[in-house]
Amino acid sequence: MNSAPGKLILAGEHAVVYDQPALAMPIAALRASVVAEPAPSGAGMTVHAPDLGLVWRLRATAPLSDLAQRTLDYLQLPEPDLCLTISSSIPIASGMGSGAAVGAALVRALAEQAGQQLAAHVISDLVYQSEKAFHGTPSGIDNTVVAYEQPILFQRQAHADPIIAPLAVGQQWHFVVADSGIASETKAVVGDLRQRWLAEPDLYNAQFAAVGSLVRQIQVALAGNAGPEFGQLLSQNHQLLQTLGVSCAKLDHLVQAALEAGAWGAKMSGAGWGGIMLALVPAEHAALIQNQLRAAGAVQTWQTSLLPTQAAEEVTHDHA
Ligand code: PMV
Secondary structure, eight states: OEEEEEEEEEEOTTGGGGTOOEEEEEEEEEEEEEEEEEOOTTOOEEEEETTTTEEEETTSSSHHHHHHHHHHHHHTOOOOOEEEEEEEOSOTTSSSOHHHHHHHHHHHHHHHHTTOOOOHHHHHHHHHHHHHHHHSOOOSHHHHHHHHTSOEEEEEETTEEEEEEEOOOOSOEEEEEEEOSOOOOHHHHHHHHHHHHHHSHHHHHHHHHHHHHHHHHHHHHHHSOOHHHHHHHHHHHHHHHHHTTOOOHHHHHHHHHHHHTTOSEEEEESSOSSSEEEEEEOGGGHHHHHHHHHHTTOSEEEEEEEOOOOOOOOOBOOOO
16 A cells, blocks of 8 residues: 655745745645555556545546556556555645645555655656646645655745755644635635736735745744744734635634634644644643634644654755
């Protein structure tokens, strides 16, 4: 079985599409998996998602068919007689990277058939190329964090490969994540913001730059050990996302509920207009904050944490 984790964007979503830095971490406990089983000779390749009641053939016009074809091309393999079955505990359309995780697991499963183990940057790039074909203008942060499976800073560059650097983490940080229950399509939110950016580029570029400098401060706070300061920076990021018009009443309500319950800071995470929010919490208050978020209308909540690391070093910048 091949798998990949879900992810959280800690800071910098949306501005990252406009070449500002953003921070993301994997959620190892939520995963997408792909099991490959041989199919009868001549049957070709099918991808099954029993949870969704869907089946795709390789030749279909669908993101996973496209990704499978790109992967087979990369591996220089003809269509195999194979049945691939997807299962995933990552909520769909909620900002937790379920599409990228399913994609990364699928690429790994096909590579295994070829007796190969692909490097993280190759997996990331295959998923990115396919997301680009189907989802407009993805920054590349989702496929990167999911394929590398470590906390990263990600920054696109106009004329070069993106910067991908592992994050230094100063102490164990605890997060509570809550799902608003409102499904939201990343493409719609990103496309709407793009229209507004096109109409008023100077205004939005200034706001994206403000997010970018906040992200740099959050990167420093993450490497330190001052929870209240770190939290306040995350809450400031939420306010900037509100100004950008990508939050919604329910996310704002959950952010407020987390802060009132004792979180150091809270923000929406991912594309917005629904999906999830996250709260940085003192460990001893995590369960209480989780309960308060449910009482405030969250449909699902999770706890996750980041473990302390040694100093960060650049791992790669190999990305199309
Ligand atoms: O896929 P989501 O919902 O986690 O959102 C992706 C983050 C955005 O910055 C909004 C878009 C992108 O491509 O980076």
